[in-house]
Amino acid sequence: MIRIDSVTKRYPDGTVAVDRLSLEIPDRSITVLVGPSGCGKTTTLRMINRMVEPTEGTILLDGEDIQGQPVTTLRRSMGYVIQNAGLFQHRTIVDNIATVPRMLGWGKQRARERAAELMERVGLDTALAKRYPYQLSGGQQQRVGVARALAADPPVLLMDEPFSAVDPVVRKGLQDELLRLQDELGKTIVFVTHDIDEAIKLGTMVAVLREGGRLAQYAPPAELLSAPADGFVEDFLGADRGIRRLSFFASAELDLTTDAVVPADATAERIAAVKAPHLLVTDPDGRPLGWAERTGLTAGDIATDRLLPFGRPFVPGTDSLRVALDCAVLSPTGWAVAVDGGGRVTGVVSQQTIGEAIRAAHTESRADKAGAGVAE
Ligand SMILES: Nc1ncnc2c1ncn2[C@@H]1O[C@H](COP(=O)(O)OP(=O)(O)OP(=O)(O)O)[C@@H](O)[C@H]1O
Numbered sequence: 001m002i003r004i005d006s007v008t009k010r011y012p013d014g015t016v017a018v019d020r021l022s023l024e025i026p027d028r029s030i031t032v033l034v035g036p037s038g039c040g041k042t043t044t045l046r047m048i049n050r051m052v053e054p055t056e057g058t059i060l061l062d063g064e065d066i067q068g069q070p071v072t073t074l075r076r077s078m079g080y081v082i083q084n085a086g087l088f089q090h091r092t093i094v095d096n097i098a099t100v101p102r103m104l105g106w107g108k109q110r111a112r113e114r115a116a117e118l119m120e121r122v123g124l125d126t127a128l129a130k131r132y133p134y135q136l137s138g139g140q141q142q143r144v145g146v147a148r149a150l151a152a153d154p155p156v157l158l159m160d161e162p163f164s165a166v167d168p169v170v171r172k173g174l175q176d177e178l179l180r181l182q183d184e185l186g187k188t189i190v191f192v193t194h195d196i197d198e199a200i201k202l203g204t205m206v207a208v209l210r211e212g213g214r215l216a217q218y219a220p221p222a223e224l225l226s227a228p229a230d231g232f233v234e235d236f237l238g239a240d241r242g243i244r245r246l247s248f249f250a251s252a253e254l255d256l257t258t259d260a261v262v263p264a265d266a267t268a269e270r271i272a273a274v275k276a277p278h279l280l281v282t283d284p285d286g287r288p289l290g291w292a293e294r295t296g297l298t299a300g301d302i303a304t305d306r307l308l309p310f311g312r313p314f315v316p317g318t319d320s321l322r323v324a325l326d327c328a329v330l331s332p333t334g335w336a337v338a339v340d341g342g343g344r345v346t347g348v349v350s351q352q353t354i355g356e357a358i359r360a361a362h363t364e365s366r367a368d369k370a371g372a373g374v375a376e
């Protein structure tokens with residue numbers, strides 16, 4: 001939908017903010033521009049809605065050069081969200097959100113109804129409608145900013161560090177909300193951040209820029225983590241790259257065993273059949289109670305009040321390999337407990353088995369890539 005084709009921006013003072021940047025921004029997905037301060041992220045975003053004009057190169061929207069389109073028409077198709085929301089301080093929340101519809105000539109009533117609908121969409125209580133921006137928290141203001149950008153239902157959303165000014169907890173909430181909203185609305189979003197974790201969480205594609213507005217790498221997050229293009233990208237990704245990459249692998253295929261899972265009233269034969277050094281003891285509904293050491297255990301004497309904690313269980317199919325590994329690492333026995341959606345144990349799995357699955361996943365993704373190379 002948006003194609004940036006060898007675009008350079010040189011400001012009048014000679015600063016090269018963006019240097020021959022080419023990017024294909026896929027439709028209906030979130031593309032993240034990430035990089036250190038001053039690497040040209042904002043400049044790039046602003047060239048897309050022509051708040052800044054490129055010095056060289058072209059930007060195409062649906063195959064047409066945006067240079068040939070009236071700026072007002074172009075901007076109407078692009079919502080814009082900035083850090084601190086940039087709300088109109090003298091207007092109420094509802095009127096802030098209704099700004100663009102009103103500009104487009106909607107009646108007051110219809111615009112306000114649309115605003116109320118959007119407040120709900122972005123997770124804001126409509127009771128806040130009559131307040132002024134200073135009467136809202138930073139996180140709430142940011143939601144208003146998103147609602148305002150969505151008001152006229154533009155196909156494109158440009159977001160410049162929209163969540164940078166809020167604390168980590170609120171920020172996580174806003175990120176989750178954006179992903180949920182995107183599932184519903186399917187906008188083409190270009191999202192700027194200098195936070196690589198935010199980029200990896202939100203991006204379908206991530207463009208890592210370096211000083212001087214040069215593209216260091218453009219790839220899906222899992223590929224950035226597995227194959228950083230160079231030392232700059234690797235440094236920028238930071239430590240734990242391998243562990244973080246496990247977020248992109250499912251835990252559904254893990255080989256679970258039910259051998260060592262026994263009810264508190266297990267028979268002697270059942271206990272004797274357990275090969276592992278620990279047993280996971282469950283209640284009559286199959287929910288985990290804790291771990292017991294096998295040595296010395298006989299039927300009928302599993303003291304459920306003296307079990308080792310089973311830790312946090314994971315849900316295969318929902319949770320990633322990273323979560324499964326974390327559960328095993330935190331478990332006093334080194335075994336992770338798998339449960340179904342209702343919290344009933346479906347099996348247990350050792351760190352070693354998870355390690356084997358990780359190696360297999362890595363090998364598979366390398367093979368996939370090699371296969372893709374051949375196909376091209
Ligand atoms: N109007 C301007 N005139 C001259 N130089 C500018 C102008 N706007 C930006 N720059 C320079 O262009 C470069 C890129 O700026 P830009 O705002 O695009 O960076 P950024 O990646 O968004 O940074 P940050 O993460 O700090 O927001 C910087 O060196 C900046 O100083």
Ligand SMILES: [Mg+2]
Binds near residue numbers: 043
């Ligand atoms: Mg910026």
